[in-house]
Each structure stands twice: as C-alpha cells, then as structure tokens.
Amino acid sequence: MPISGFPEWLPPQRIIEQQILDKIRSTFELYGYASLETRAVEPLDILLSKGETSKEVYLLHRLQEDENARRDDQLGLHFDLTVPFARFVTENHGKLQFPFKRYQIQKVWRGERPQEGRYREFLQADIDVVGRDTLPFHFDTEMPLVIGDVFRSLPIPDAVILVNNRKVCEGFYRGLGLEDTAQVLRTVDKLDKIGPEKVAAALVETAGATDAQAAACLALAGISAADGSFADRVRALGVSDPLLDEGLAELLQVVETAGEHAPGLVRAELKIARGLDYYTGTVYETQLKGYERFGSITSGGRYDNLASVGNTRFPGVGISIGVSRLLGLLFGQNALSVSRSVPTVVVVALPSEDRRAACDRIAAKLRRRGIATEVAPAAAKFGKQIQFADRRGIPFVWFPSEAGAASEAGETGETDTVKDIRSGEQVDADPETWQPPTVDLHPSVSAS
C-alpha cells in the first residue's frame, strides 16, 4: 500500500530523477562544491534549536526499547540539510578548510500533513559555503549563478530566482520607526496567503504600526524588478537607515552579478522573507515560469549566526533545491519523458538455451566497451525476443552468428548482426568494435 506523503517513482520516473541528479551534481562540482552526507538522525535538542518546525519532527524508538530508555536516546530524523551541516561543521571544524563549500543531496523527513507538492519524505539538493569568523559577500552572489546553471541544464521550464535581503526590510521598518521588525517581517510574509488588507490590519494590531507605516511596509513589499531599478523605487519611499543602505547595496550586487551571468535569471522581489528564523541577509526563492502557483522550488539565504564554537562563528550562505517537489510537480503534469525504462542498449538474442555461454561472451565484450547489454532471458522465438526489447524501449537486438545453432527465419547468418528495432535496419557487427550512436548509450530525458 502506498503511504501518503512518501512518494515512490516507477522505473522510468526514477531514470529521469537520476539524470536530473547527475546534472545537479556535476554543476555543483563545476563550482568547486565538495560532496558531503550526514547521518539521517540528529539528537532532538539539535533539531529543536530551530524552533519553528518542532512539531514536524519524526522521533526514533527501537521496537524492543523499554519506556525508560526512551528519554535518554532521543534521536529524530533531520527535517532539512542545513541544521545537520551546521552541526557537522562545528563538530569537524578542525579538519576542514575554510571557506568550506559543500553540496549535500539527501532525503529529509517532516511529519507534516501531506498535500500537493508537500511530502513527508523528500529529496533535497543543497549547496552551502561556510567561513570561519567571516564569509565574503560575493558568495551570496554565487548562489543564483549555480542554481541558474543547474536549471538551464535541465529539460524544464525557465526558472526565475527571486531575491531579497532581510537588511532591506529590517532597515526600512526601523527607519520607519517600527521597533518589532521581526513581527513586521512575519506579518508581511503572509501577504500571498491573506492579502494586503489583512496584512495592513495585522501590522496595526500586532506590530504597533500606524496606517501610514503599514502602507509603507506594503509599498516596499510591492517592489519587484529584474534590474537595479528596485533600489531607486525603495529610496523613493523616503525612508533612510544605515541597515537599509547596506541591504540595498548587497541586493544590488546579487542582482547585477546575476544579470551579467544570465539576463532575466534573477528578480529582486521585496516581499519574500522565508519563514525560518536563521536568515540574516540575502534570501532566495525560485519560481518556474508557468508553474508559479506551485510555489517555490528552492529556498535559501545567508545565515551569519547558525553555527559557532566558543567565540568562533561560522557564517554561511546556501540554497536548497526541492528535488522531490520539482519532480512531483513535473510528473503530475506529464512534463518529462524518457526514451526507455532500462539502461540496456542491446539485447543479445538467444537462438537456443545451449548457446547461452556463447551469448554471455558476446554480452561481456559489449559491456567491457561500456555498452549496457542483456542476454534474452529465454530462447523463445526471435519475434518474442524482439518484443522483450521493444516493450522496454531497448533500441538494439543482437543476433549471434549461426555457428553451432540452427538458423531461424533467416535471422542468423555467417556473422553476428545487430538490428535497430526502431528503423528495422540490420547490419553485420563485431562485439569488439560495434558502437551504437552516442545518443543511444543512455536513456534520454526530454520535455514532453
């Protein structure tokens, strides 16, 4: 029985997922990010140090454990990859070189109520850079370049990375005269859910804003631009504050660096805040064009205070691709297809069971040259063996030469032949030299 919130892909979908993961990984590596995996579990106090998601944690208990033991051994499954990474860095900082760039592609678990695009088990692909004591700002500008390159390498709709900077919001609110900037941020973050009227009312009620201050907050949240013009529009609101200036300069740097790398990749979107508490500057989200209603498929930002050991801080910046969410969305729309459901390029036809050893030798020669090969499972009629390949989308069937076997329907002759079962073309072939077209070496994934 399927379990709600724990998606499983069928073999063709899994091939698509794997090729997408390969592209993600190779792009991450091109930027120098090193692979890391952390254990699936963390002590509960580590997981709860980031308060908001406490109710979503899955705890582990051994089946035979008695009730008393439970209190000592409170392990839970990680719900993201940032908290475990911060723990890993503080635990191993003496063995790492800083700035430390790592990527991490792993499942995470949340005990949330499942809904479209929300799973209880899902795959994330994260990059983060962490420095010791300080981390130069230019790493904040690198995140969108990496994500942009990842998405450009995939057969999916265009992505737009939405960027904001918490310093802009906090500085603006402070400059306006609002003290509880965290409360204002949390309230404005509900804009898409509850609309501007309710946000304005909530700002007045819970953050002590006047109507004019609430209107100014909404005006800031309404600013959105694919170039540096957002800064002028913010300044035109007439608020000044040193933190606001710092945030605008940072955000401008992100937008301009991304604009040079790939025009249209990034948009300054001043309403995004990301709910989590630990971000201190830049924040990122990503929308797929035409799929905006599905919400963000990346999330990330700068966190200056997540990890420390004694007096040493490890500030970081990172971004996470919601791989399961992206795939669930695209699979749900039948937006991706794959040329076959198995890695196999060639099926070696089996004239009779007593020739299996000879057919295994042909297969071994092809495999040694990197060509994925199966020998037919049984010495059925060749028509049935071709059907075996056809049903799986395997492009080629290999017919061994007659030596030692009766010819059937003229399919076998003096030399081996190989047939492209899509075109029907059949040619003489030697397993030591025959090469399939490069495009057929692996299943190919495309937008459908």
Added chain:
Amino acid sequence: MPISGFPEWLPPQRIIEQQILDKIRSTFELYGYASLETRAVEPLDILLSKGETSKEVYLLHRLQEDENARRDDQLGLHFDLTVPFARFVTENHGKLQFPFKRYQIQKVWRGERPQEGRYREFLQADIDVVGRDTLPFHFDTEMPLVIGDVFRSLPIPDAVILVNNRKVCEGFYRGLGLEDTAQVLRTVDKLDKIGPEKVAAALVETAGATDAQAAACLALAGISAADGSFADRVRALGVSDPLLDEGLAELLQVVETAGEHAPGLVRAELKIARGLDYYTGTVYETQLKGYERFGSITSGGRYDNLASVGNTRFPGVGISIGVSRLLGLLFGQNALSVSRSVPTVVVVALPSEDRRAACDRIAAKLRRRGIATEVAPAAAKFGKQIQFADRRGIPFVWFPSEAGAASEAGETGETDTVKDIRSGEQVDADPETWQPPTVDLHPSVSAS
C-alpha cells in the same frame, strides 16, 4: 557529537565513497539493472514478516503525536532493501516488465549494538531480478559476474565470492535421515562462531542426530573448492537424495559460469547458509583477500517465496554489497587515498577585488567546458592564493592577464597563464581552449 553506529565521512572519504558508488552503479547498469529507490519507511507488519530482525527495527513517532495515535501509525525504517523491494513489486506488478532487474543504493537502519563493521545506519547497494511465476536459474549465475566486475573496477583487494545452495544442505540432511533440516542448517551456520565440537553436540541434542549423522553434516560443511570438484567430494560422502542432486547441479552451474568469466572469482563453500529465513536455493557471501576476519561484505541468494499476489508468485535472486561496511573496513586500515578533497581543478587567482567580475568570466568559460573552477575567495597575496589551492590538493592556479590590474611579483603578464603548482610549470593559456590532463579532471582514488 558523533553518535555511535551512525558513521559520517569527511570530505576526502566522501569523494572516495562517491567514486566507488559511481563504479558500482555503472557496472549494475552495464548488466541492464534499472535504478529504483523505495521510501525509507515500511509499515511495521511488513518489516516483521521477516521475523528474525524484529528487535532491530527503528519505529517512527511524530514528536507532537499523542499516545493513542501511536498504535495506528506504526511505521518503521527499513532494515534492508530486499523486503521493501518485494513489497514494491507486489504493489506495482501491473506496471513492471518481468523479469524485472533493478538496483537500489540506499541507507538502511538497524537498532543493533554498534561494533566494528556493524553500524546502525549504513549504505547498501543491491541488485535483484524478480520473475512472474518463474525465474530462470541462469540469473543465479549472473550475480557473481556482476559482483566480480564491480570489485575488479575498484582499487581494493581481490574478492572471493563464496557460494552454496540450500538444496544441497537440505537434500543431504534429508538423505541422511534428519527431518528437521532447518534446525540442522541453523546449527551448522554457527560453525565459525562455536567450532565443530559444539556444533556436533548441538546437532545431537537439538536436531536428533546420531554421532555419525553429525559427523556427516560436518564433513559436508568442510567441503570447499574453486571448481566443480566439490560435487565429487559431496557424492563421496555416500548420501543420495533428489533435492541434493538438484542443488549440486545448480551450484555446479554457478561455479562453472563464474570460472569461465573470471577464474578464481567464486568458491563453493558448503558451510555458508545465511541466517535469514527466506533463501530457498543459491546463497552468496564475499570475502576480501587479507580481510577475511572482517567477515562478509556481500550477502544474497535465491528467494522463491518472498513475494506473491493472490496465486501469482514473484521468485527472485539478488545480492547486496555492504558499502558502509566495506568502506569502514578500508578507511580503518588507511587502505584508500584520494588526490584531492574538492572537485576543483583550477583556482583563478584574484589580483584585486575590483577584478572579481573579470575572474568570474574566466571561471565561467572554464566551467562551460567541464573544468571545475573556483575564483580565489579574497584578493590576498598570490602566495597565499597558491596556498589556498595547495592545501586542498587543487592542481592548477590560473593567473589573469594584466589588463586593468597591477602586476604582482611578475605573476601576471600580457596573456593569461596557468601554473601546475605540483611541478611549478607555468604556461600561457586561453580559458576557451586550455585543457588539463584528463587524469586531473576529477580527484583520483587509489589503493594506498
């Protein structure tokens, strides 16, 4: 804090693990196995259907769940990949093509007491073939070929796959006149732990054997051969039984097919039984030469009765590589090393912070051609930037031409240059055409 039994690798170890996983995966695919991943959790009744490991299961509870809810929602983490695969096949059999060959590389969890080579969280790499109603025996002969090819592709000691067949043991015990063959098998399986005298005594005590019968069981268990001679030695013990004959014929086929593929790869070892209940014929283990004391690093076998839907059975055969166990063992012996701890091939030196955009462009050109590149994190002295590369084992440092920047210590000139910091050799280079030696494109792993 590290948690006992939940290993985490440092970045250089993780690169080694990843390259080993890449080799495993590509070998699996060369034989036509398709990738599959199943969810990490299974309902408790599925996990407990394979009785022996019930005490090792980790159960999941949501942190905010009340006590009453716990009984309905008994999910546990999977402790192997075979039970989830069998469940997946019965759930999706209408959407799969049989025989279905799949590989699965995932973490599994067991609440065991941790000890050397035994973890609570570990990575397995499994292949299985499952048929509908029947599964030809030749798939039993394929398992050692795949595993042999995997191990030959890795920089590790030679592996010997030990093979037995439960039909040989059960037929032999039955032919001897012993009825409770399962009890005999379980007792003989303790041979390496408790020695022959105690096994003989236990056979007399718990399986109703005479001293002569016990001695015959031990004589069978003592047979070991790298070729077909084991069959003659079994027959020389003078026991006859149809199941014994069937088992000997099957085991002979495995040994001979493997012997043709790779001499010395397989050894018939008539004492191995594998503790788990579900194997019905062939069983496999693997020892690394020189590391025999660490125990088996693969396990597997034929299971004819693990999965069924109504009257339809799905017999299978498979083998599992204990990746974490293998790596833990080799890391513990410092038996593997890697040329660098990051994917980066080139560091672009930064003459001054205002030239970062120009350096980013050089990096983008190199990345576009598949060369992993980082720009130096800060415009420090070039000596320090070279040290940045050297500490990480990055082989090349790129020096941008002077245009727009002051030359420092003669390192920058009219054109870009690239320096191999291992040899000190420095040459003119164009980011659109320069190519590092192929061997430097990725970190290289070797036996150390």
